[in-house]
Amino acid sequence: MTANESYAAEPGPSAADAPAGSGSPEGRRLSRQTDGRPAAPVRHVHLGVGNFFRAHAAWYTEHAPDAGDWGIAAFTGRSPAVAEALAPQDGLYTLLIRGPKGARPEVISSLSAVHPAEDLEALRRYFADPAVAIVTSTVTEAGYRRNAAGGLNTDAPDVQADRAALTADPERGVVTTTPGKLVAGLLARRAAGAGPVALVPNDNVPENGEMVRRVVRDLARLVDESLVGWLDENVSFVTTMVDRITPRTADADRAEVLRQTGIDDPETVPTEPFTEWVLAGGFPAGRPGWDVPGARFVDDVKPFEQRKLWLLNGSHSLMAYAASILGHETVADAIADPEVLGWVEQWWDTAAPHLSLPPADVADYRQALLERYRNGQIRHLLAQIAADGSQKIPIRAVPVVRAELDAGRVAEGATRTVAAWIAHLRGHGAPVTDAHADEVRPLAEGSAREAVRRTLSWLGLDPDAQGGALADTVERQVADLEARAGS
Numbered sequence: 115m116t117a118n119e120s121y122a123a124e125p126g127p128s129a130a131d132a133p134a135g136s137g138s139p140e141g142r143r144l145s146r147q148t149d150g151r152p153a154a155p156v157r158h159v160h161l162g163v164g165n166f167f168r169a170h171a172a173w174y175t176e177h178a179p180d181a182g183d184w185g186i187a188a189f190t191g192r193s194p195a196v197a198e199a200l201a202p203q204d205g206l207y208t209l210l211i212r213g214p215k216g217a218r219p220e221v222i223s224s225l226s227a228v229h230p231a232e233d234l235e236a237l238r239r240y241f242a243d244p245a246v247a248i249v250t251s252t253v254t255e256a257g258y259r260r261n262a263a264g265g266l267n268t269d270a271p272d273v274q275a276d277r278a279a280l281t282a283d284p285e286r287g288v289v290t291t292t293p294g295k296l297v298a299g300l301l302a303r304r305a306a307g308a309g310p311v312a313l314v315p316n317d318n319v320p321e322n323g324e325m326v327r328r329v330v331r332d333l334a335r336l337v338d339e340s341l342v343g344w345l346d347e348n349v350s351f352v353t354t355m356v357d358r359i360t361p362r363t364a365d366a367d368r369a370e371v372l373r374q375t376g377i378d379d380p381e382t383v384p385t386e387p388f389t390e391w392v393l394a395g396g397f398p399a400g401r402p403g404w405d406v407p408g409a410r411f412v413d414d415v416k417p418f419e420q421r422k423l424w425l426l427n428g429s430h431s432l433m434a435y436a437a438s439i440l441g442h443e444t445v446a447d448a449i450a451d452p453e454v455l456g457w458v459e460q461w462w463d464t465a466a467p468h469l470s471l472p473p474a475d476v477a478d479y480r481q482a483l484l485e486r487y488r489n490g491q492i493r494h495l496l497a498q499i500a501a502d503g504s505q506k507i508p509i510r511a512v513p514v515v516r517a518e519l520d521a522g523r524v525a526e527g528a529t530r531t532v533a534a535w536i537a538h539l540r541g542h543g544a545p546v547t548d549a550h551a552d553e554v555r556p557l558a559e560g561s562a563r564e565a566v567r568r569t570l571s572w573l574g575l576d577p578d579a580q581g582g583a584l585a586d587t588v589e590r591q592v593a594d595l596e597a598r599a600g601s
């Protein structure tokens with residue numbers, strides 16, 4: 115069965131109906147001896163092991179025909195506890211694939227080792243190993259430490275500290291940022307003569323391969339100019355579009371795994387049946403057969419990236435801000451509200467003409483998205499999606515607002531997402547959690563008019579565009595949403 119065939123198991127009794135005792139922590143723990151494949155030799159390093167990586171790339175490796183040759187060594191990111199929690203279960207965990215009709219647990223064996231983020235000795239050791247061919251990362255948009263122009267933010271104190279540490283001691287300098295770790299690893303690889311490698315970011319950012327190339331080259335230039343030429347010869351930066359809706363783990367997910375399998379897996383990861391991975395770029399030292407479970411290798415990711423960022427992520431952000439103001443908690447709740455559905459459809463109608471994929475593909479994708487959003491087995495919290503709007507709004511909604519302005523229009527379907535974000539920053543709907551909260555929250559202070567003008571300018575949009583119609587429209591939408599708050 116491929117991942118995109120919907121899983122057709124009949125719903126079982128809910129965990130609440132399970133026989134007494136089956137919900138207790140008496141379940142056994144996962145172990146390679148009884149539940150998974152032997153740990154494969156490490157050929158792939160990952161930075162930022164969270165639920166998404168474990169539902170996505172690790173699943174593709176699990177289903178590659180040569181999985182036994184492609185072990186992953188993963189390093190923690192924002193959830194440092196994962197390394198400790200996975201150790202007693204030999205890196206195994208259960209992926210709970212929640213389709214509309216039921217949930218199917220699957221043990222994933224592809225993580226051969228999990229290290230805490232600060233284990234730089236292990237990181238350098240892997241990079242120096244010629245067997246290691248791939249380095250993936252999912253560290254969120256903010257993790258790459260970019261400035262507004264897309265290069266490395268050399269003013270950030272942690273970037274400066276990494277630069278100083280690597281300049282003073284390239285072999286042992288202590289680094290903390292993602293660009294710092296990649297440069298530290300690449301210095302070790304060059305020193306060991308370990309040959310070419312592919313860096314493969316898996317974050318929802320347009321042209322993510324190019325993004326990583328820029329920040330890595332910028333830091334390399336500051337640390338050791340001669341590394342830049344080596345990078346250009348030896349490192350392939352692969353651009354990707356990644357897609358699989360993966361919420362945070364809830365107690366109900368662990369209870370479902372225990373009920374179905376008798377396994378007590380605190381590291382259960384819930385996900386949906388659908389998955390997509392589109393990649394462009396070379397793998398000079400090889401890669402697993404990820405194409406067999408459905409990954410696509412193309413020359414240009416951009417059409418897929420725009421389709422996904424605008425239609426999926428754009429509507430997610432719209433719902434995260436606007437539907438949470440109406441009191442909805444999850445995507446499935448939100449899309450069941452005809453008013454929210456209308457906003458989402460209006461956004462899609464506005465964005466779709468700016469996509470380059472054939473209209474029939476776009477129509478199919480929209481239909482599939484509605485089915486994915488309506489999957490009530492997935493409790494995807496709007497508050498989770500609302501996080502880090504400062505990184506998301508500029509790439510998910512603003513390009514379409516701008517394309518419409520260029521065509522002489524102020525498109526309400528596109529500006530609503532911006533308006534809803536402004537209302538959110540003003541304290542309505544989902545709480546504000548943002549790596550740049552100190553910068554963006556003040557934008558939305560004061561009267562709605564001031565907030566709109568300041569935020570539009572911050573987003574690089576001219577509030578006076580179309581004779582002031584842009585700011586007027588957004589201000590009216592903010593006022594409408596604020597009037598609905600708590601209603």
Ligand code: CS2
Nearest residue numbers: 356357358359427430498499
């Ligand atoms: C979501 C994404 O949290 C968010 O911002 O829009 O994580 C989304 O679920 C994934 O990109 C789906 O592939």
